[in-house]
Amino acid sequence: MIEETLDIVTADGAMETFICRPERGGPYAPVFFLMDAPGTREELRDMARRLATVGYCVLLPNLYYRFGRDTTYGPDVLEHGSAEHKRMRAFRTKMTIPPVMDDIAALLRFVDGRDHVKRGSVGCHGYCMSGPYALAAAARYPERVAAAASFYGTWLVSDAVESPHLTLGKAKGELYIACAEHDDLAPMPMVEELRGLFQRSGAAGELEIYPGVHHGFAFPARRIYAKRAAERHWERLIALYRRRLG
Numbered sequence: 001m002i003e004e005t006l007d008i009v010t011a012d013g014a015m016e017t018f019i020c021r022p023e024r025g026g027p028y029a030p031v032f033f034l035m036d037a038p039g040t041r042e043e044l045r046d047m048a049r050r051l052a053t054v055g056y057c058v059l060l061p062n063l064y065y066r067f068g069r070d071t072t073y074g075p076d077v078l079e080h081g082s083a084e085h086k087r088m089r090a091f092r093t094k095m096t097i098p099p100v101m102d103d104i105a106a107l108l109r110f111v112d113g114r115d116h117v118k119r120g121s122v123g124c125h126g127y128c129m130s131g132p133y134a135l136a137a138a139a140r141y142p143e144r145v146a147a148a149a150s151f152y153g154t155w156l157v158s159d160a161v162e163s164p165h166l167t168l169g170k171a172k173g174e175l176y177i178a179c180a181e182h183d184d185l186a187p188m189p190m191v192e193e194l195r196g197l198f199q200r201s202g203a204a205g206e207l208e209i210y211p212g213v214h215h216g217f218a219f220p221a222r223r224i225y226a227k228r229a230a231e232r233h234w235e236r237l238i239a240l241y242r243r244r245l246g
Helices: 042-052 083-092 097-112 128-140 188-201 227-245
Strands: 002-010 013-021 029-034 056-061 122-127 145-151 174-182 204-214
Touching: 002 097, 013 042, 013 097, 029 042, 029 097, 029 128, 029 227, 042 056, 042 227, 056 097, 097 122, 097 128, 122 128, 122 227, 128 145, 128 174, 145 227, 174 188, 174 227, 188 204, 204 227
Parallel strands: 029 056, 029 122, 122 145, 145 174, 174 204
Antiparallel strands: 002 013, 013 056
16 A cells, blocks of 8 residues: 555645555555545545555545644544643534535645556545535535435535535536434434435435434444444445446
């Protein structure tokens, strides 16, 4: 595996990005892996490595870069009331879709200039807070994002003018939306509303509910990690990218 961490230039600064790809062969189709709220960490880098082993150039950007280079957090970041959780939330609550779409544009410019990256279509998937970002990217850049996936994405239907449910029909690529049965950030009534909106949008793809699991089930370091569901998520994601990116 070839790994590097580079600063990708954006309009708002330098976006630190972990990049990995197979050691042999190529060029490889690019995949944008968008982090969850606790931010970039070794757990996510390991997930990026797993995806890269099947033949992709995976880019994992620190989407908190606008708030400084120290936007990485300790192991108690998920403990409500901890100092790390409060520090993370101070940045998380300021995140919106429009600037992240500018970051996607910067990633597109970057991969277009790399010899080991296949030209043309890209994939984009996000977890938790970034589920909406992945779907929004497919709508904002329909000629480039051939496949997008949201895993337990938060608040996919909301009153925000940028809510991803409003733009599903603009995507030309295939969409995959995975929802946990038990998720306070995407409760079942919202999921069922989204299912109907998805079907009426005409967008290609599917919404799948993972029974018996909780928000965050695909992260190995979480107490609520569910191995069978996590392996299904890998199966679905890799199959999606195989269909749309090769």
